[in-house]
Amino acid sequence: MELLEKFTKKNKQLKHMGESLAAFCRALKKKDNFLLASHVNPEGDAVGSVLAIESLLRRLGKKTLIACEDPFPDRLFCLPHKRWNQAKDVPPGRKFDALVVADCPTLERIGHVRDLLRPETQIFNIDHHISNVKFGHHNYIHPTASACGEIVFDLFKWFKLNINQEEATALYVSISTDTGSFKYSNTTVKSHQVASHLIETGIDIEEINDALYSTYSLEKIQLYSLLLGKVQRSQDGTIAWVAVTRNDLKQTGGTYEDTEGFIDFLKYIKEVQFSFFMSEMNGNVRVSFRSKGNYDVAKVAAQFGGGGHKKAAGCTIAGTLEDATKKILDQIKIAIVKQNQKR
Ligand SMILES: [Mn+2]
Structure with a gap:
């Protein structure tokens, strides 16, 4: 317990960049029609974070659309892909009042999703890269978070939403892939704490880990x-x-x-x-x-x-x-x- 307290204290001292979680979430609440994106060549954290935020916003009664430059990565077959769209498939003229970008240090990295933006689109930037250039109108960046998914977990807590299994799977994939399966030096007490909450929802971590790390094609x-x-x-x-x-x-x-x-x-x-x-x-x-x-x-x-x-x-x-x-x-x-x- 002592260790945990020490960590929590240390984590509070490590400043996040941008506004507070509360300010970020309050601003999110005010918008209705969301476009969600991440970087080109999305990996586990990008995909998991986007899927989980999309689900969160939908549960808040918002209109949502995921659009990324690239197709859904086949190797993440343990995650649902049916809500994933490529930017090129979004009908022209579809209007959004907000764009949420996850796990992406610069706006350039979302690629052609930028073409869907209008001058009035409010940009919400949620990330853990220390190199993030704070390109959003709203920025919530936590460089000590092991994965963007770890920050998305805090959004669920703030909105007092119980995480369902689909969301838990997405966030588990985020954190597991960005920490190299909880092995890299970015792994913290919090990464494990969040993972334990996710596992409590009843997700099958053996199945997820097999899908992520032990399923190779012969090619x-x-x-x-x-x-x-x-x-x-x-x-x-x-x-x-x-x-x-x-x-x-x-x-x-x-x-x-x-x-x-x-x-x-x-x-x-x-x-x-x-x-x-x-x-x-x-x-x-x-x-x-x-x-x-x-x-x-x-x-x-x-x-x-x-x-x-x-x-x-x-x-x-x-x-x-x-x-x-x-x-x-x-x-x-x-x-x-x-x-x-x-x-
Ligand atoms: Mn990441």
Whole structure:
């Protein structure tokens, strides 16, 4: 109990950015017709948060529509997809008085959903990225939350709504995926507390965890096998990286989506402190970073206009894989030197 009190105290001292939860929720209450969105290439936290907020608003009697740039990710089949729309499928002329954006540090990252906005649309920005630029008319950002879903849970509490199983599943997926199944350093007492409330609703966590972490297609296994054979390391072994090319996908029948999570294998190598995973895409290279210990990959990603968290970040670099690799390695080496000087 003592630990819990200590944590709660510490958590209160850590300031959220933007307005208070009460002010944010009161402003939400005043709107009627909501559009909900998250970032392009949505993962578990983005999808789970959006689904749960949509359900919350619907239970408050609001009109809602989810529209994201990308289709519902197949791998999240444990979540309902029937309310998910792509921005391109929203009928033109449909009016919204509010947009809720979850788990998204900048408005650019919602992609073409921006085309659905009108000057009068009020933007509600709910997030946990420390890099969030507070682009909303209303912002509620909690950088110490392990997942955006953890913050959405607080919204349910504020509105005094009992979370149903569908909402609990969505929020569990949010928190579980953003904490690497409660393993990453962003996992807190609160992540576990919220999870315990969600489990109390009677959701089947074995089924959810199997769906999230133990259901692979043969194509994905074959793609992983190919990529494992291509892993490269720096001379001292502290940096590891690999790239997936269009040809790799063709050869194995895997998809870009299948590669999510592959970067963890690089991190599992004992000596590795920095790892990055590159995807070759339409003349661009999409990069995910991971770090261990005190190294900060958000700063490395920021050098390329990206962002994220200290130990998990991403960016997009224009150009070839070879160029991107060289540029990234240079920046990581600078980050290592800087970090070692601090010691
Ligand atoms: Mn997140």
